[in-house]
Amino acid sequence: ETGVTQTPRHLVMGMTNKKSLKCEQHLGHNAMYWYKQSAKKPLELMFVYNFKEQTENNSVPSRFSPECPNSSHLFLHLHTLQPEDSALYLCASSQDGSGRYNEQFFGPGTRLTVL
Amino acid sequence: SQKIEQNSEALNIQEGKTATLTCNYTNYSPAYLQWYRQDPGRGPVFLLLIRENEKEKRKERLKVTFDTTLKQSLFHITASQPADSATYLCALENSGYSTLTFGKGTMLLVSP
Numbered sequence: 001e002t003g004v005t006q007t008p009r010h011l012v013m014g015m016t017n018k019k020s021l022k023c024e025q026h027l028g029h030n031a032m033y034w035y036k037q038s039a040k041k042p043l044e045l046m047f048v049y050n051f052k053e054q055t056e057n058n059s060v061p062s063r064f065s066p067e068c069p070n071s072s073h074l075f076l077h078l079h080t081l082q083p084e085d086s087a088l089y090l091c092a093s094s095q096d097g098s099g100r101y102n103e104q105f106f107g108p109g110t111r112l113t114v115l
Numbered sequence: 116s117q118k119i120e121q122n123s124e125a126l127n128i129q130e131g132k133t134a135t136l137t138c139n140y141t142n143y144s145p146a147y148l149q150w151y152r153q154d155p156g157r158g159p160v161f162l163l164l165i166r167e168n169e170k171e172k173r174k175e176r177l178k179v180t181f182d183t184t185l186k187q188s189l190f191h192i193t194a195s196q197p198a199d200s201a202t203y204l205c206a207l208e209n210s211g212y213s214t215l216t217f218g219k220g221t222m223l224l225v226s227p
Contacts, residue, residue: 002158002160004158033214040219041219042119042204042216042217042218042219042220043159043204043217045214045215045216048214056214088156090158090159092158103149103161103164104159104161104215105161106158106159106160107158108156108157108158109156109157109158111156
């Protein structure tokens with residue numbers, strides 16, 4: 001609907017697993033973002049990519065590893081996660097991460113549960 | 116420290132009334148502010164953007180005001196409908212970084 005798709009929509013993993021979240025945008029945008037949304041907390045910006053280059057890493061633990069192979073695709077690789085990492089992970093895109101006044105288009109999110 | 120405050124309690128109103136949601140901020144000097152709508156289990160959807168030199172912005176039944184002196188934005192939905200029930204998020208630009216910081220959001224419940 002928004003032009004940003006995320007897979008999987010739901011993911012349950014153990015603390016020793018390795019998994020990846022995928023995001024794809026069909027809007028021709030040049031900036032992509034990963035956010036974490038936990039219950040009762042505001043959206044937390046994790047990573048920003050602008051023209052495939054990482055421009056922001058908000059002190060995210062190394063167990064989260066982003067990858068942006070091109071302007072349309074964004075991945076979040078997960079390994080040895082903790083139960084407190086359980087949350088809704090949202091991907092977003094905008095026209096240009098270095099421009100101003102750009103609204104962001106969000107995907108539906110991946111609901112992650114870490115056992 | 117920087118802070119964005121939105122009413123944490125849900126706002127309950129009757130259909131047809133005007134809903135007013137508040138976003139207050141401290142230690143920010145945003146060039147603009149955005150409002151988003153989020154339905155349960157889904158990603159936020161952009162609604163409106165207002166710049167620091169704009170006092171008011173309208174889009175259909177939506178109206179946003181921005182008072183940089185009071186450090187406050189008000190978001191109004193006129194003639195509210197049950198379909199307007201959702202959580203509404205305000206987001207401020209991080210000066211010079213072109214990224215956004217979001218408030219926790221306010222849940223709006225419109226009853227028939």
